[in-house]
Amino acid sequence: MKIASVTFALLCPAALLAQQQPHTVVLHAARILDVAAGKTLTPGEVLVEGTRIKEAGTHVTHPAGAEVIELGDTTLMPGLIDAHTHLFLHVGNEANQTVDESVPERTLIAADAARHDLLAGFTAERDMGTEGAGCADVAVRNAINRGLIPGPRMRVSCNAIDITGGHEDNSGKNPEQHLLSNADRADSTDEVLHTIREQRKQGADFVKMYETGRDNLHDGVFTSPYQYTQEQLTAAVAEAKRTGSRVAVHATAEPGTGYAVAAGVASVDHADFLSSETMKQMKEKGIFAVPTFAISEYFAEHTESPTATQRRRESEAFHAAEFKKQIAAGVPFAVGSDVGPFPHGTQAREMELMVKYGMSAADVLHADLINGAKLLDWENSIGQLKPGFFADVIAVPGDPIKDISALTHVQFVMKNGEVIKR
Ligand SMILES: [Zn+2]
Structure with missing residues (x-):
């Protein structure tokens, strides 16, 4: 033939x-x-x-x-850009997904999520950790690139990196269940570097690290303990840079966010309660803040009690006020929704919320498209x-x-x- x-x-x-x-x-x-x-x-x-x-x-x-x-x-x-997605998370079972669903099952669900996001106009995404599905995101990205399944063009990170007892380590659960972490556990600098190398070997485009958590807002005082030292983050950023990759951190409050910004990360995701020195450095170094308001709103609207709703609403208002300070300080923004725990394909809501909280529509579009393209390392191809x-x-x-x-x-x-x- x-x-x-x-x-x-x-x-x-x-x-x-x-x-x-x-x-x-x-x-x-x-x-x-x-x-x-x-x-x-x-x-x-x-x-x-x-x-x-x-x-x-x-x-x-x-x-x-x-x-x-x-x-x-x-x-x-x-096409729209979402700089903070979770294809491997879906509504209703975020906390127990790693326990209840196998990685192959989660991968098929992730493929469906990618289709929903694309149909909603998101043609490029940065997926911020599979939350326990290892490097299965590499398979989804590759299948999209080969035209086997519909989806946005993807930058993927494999699992996020986290400390023992950290943000995603299933702390507080029955120890006899021996639950695995939802992230790749790394405590020492050597372990962090090894994990970055292993993920790169398996096809990760960038590194996602949990630098703070969990957040606590009590009587107007916001705290979130840091996880890695500034020296550790500096080593992680240098290792990522060695192979042309970058580090994104989940970070709020000080001193964690300050450590990450001093180390030279690419983005600070969630980015709540930053010091003026941190905001100044983010402006100078071009480090993007990715607020992720849509997830907070969804959680506030889906709580188990009126007290929890009240608490969530207070957190939202606190972050909205902080966002105004960040805009005034000249912090650069990209747009990321944290979609996954809320329905895939509905995340354009993030941009409505950024306008609601004080940014002009033109600036939100610039943040999403031009800054988003830079953050995804496709500056001269998309946006x-x-x-x-x-x-x-x-x-x-x-x-x-x-x-x-x-x-x-x-x-x-x-x-x-x-x-x-x-
Ligand atoms: Zn996230």
Whole structure:
């Protein structure tokens, strides 16, 4: 069969040429988002050739034979980025998932989660730890890249790294059950370096570490014990850097966040109650804060008692006030929702909350798309509609600069030049 088709191609160069020419598509809509300028333009057009954007603006070339997709009263914009996801977590059983579900079962559920996120317009994600499923996220990422399953382009970390008795170590449970940690346990610097090397060997793109936890807000006083020393985090950052990787930390409060920022991590996730010195350093070094408000709201709305709801609401209000201080201090932000414990595909809510708590819609879009692309190490490939960038394009009703809620109703999704949702 192979020989026959090669022979045909040799005999018929025109057919070969047609085969090699990439599929060309023109997207047309009422508006297009210019993220860098923070405004929408009218109308909007994107010319896609194969997997890449060829032109984007108010008018593009319409090559002969190009497929034209008319998207009506919508805004064309880059695919959304979620810089803090958990494909391996799902609603209802976060704490016991590692006990109740096998890694193969969790991997299939993660594949379904990836599809939901993509259909909601998230074409790129940074998955912040499988929480007990080891490096199964590498398999999901690779299956997406091979086109076997639909999903966003992924940066994955394998398990997060955590200390004995730390944030994810199933502390306080019946010791006779010998529950495994939901993270990779590493106490000494040597253990941390070994774990980073092992995860890299298995295909991790970056390192996720739990630096603080668990949080406690009592009578207006917020605390969260640190887990690794500044020296340990510095060693971790250096080891990651050695192989072109980076470290992201789960961190709130001091001194943990200060240690992480001094060590030069790529992002501080959750980022609640930072000192002014920490905020200053984050601005100077370009270290992103990823607030993850959506998860807090979901937990506040799904508690076991009115007292718990009250406590959660207080935490939300505290973090919202801290977020305003961070904006005023010039801290750079990326957008991450912590989706998993709340339903996959609903995480655009994070951007509504960032606007609700004081950031302009244009700044939220800049944080999500331009900063998100930097944080995911795809600065020159995603997050903007520019020639040569991957054709990850979505269309939303209305104008997201005027009403950020447009992002919660994504109508059209293209990833890598392929129409996923129409
Ligand atoms: Zn998380």
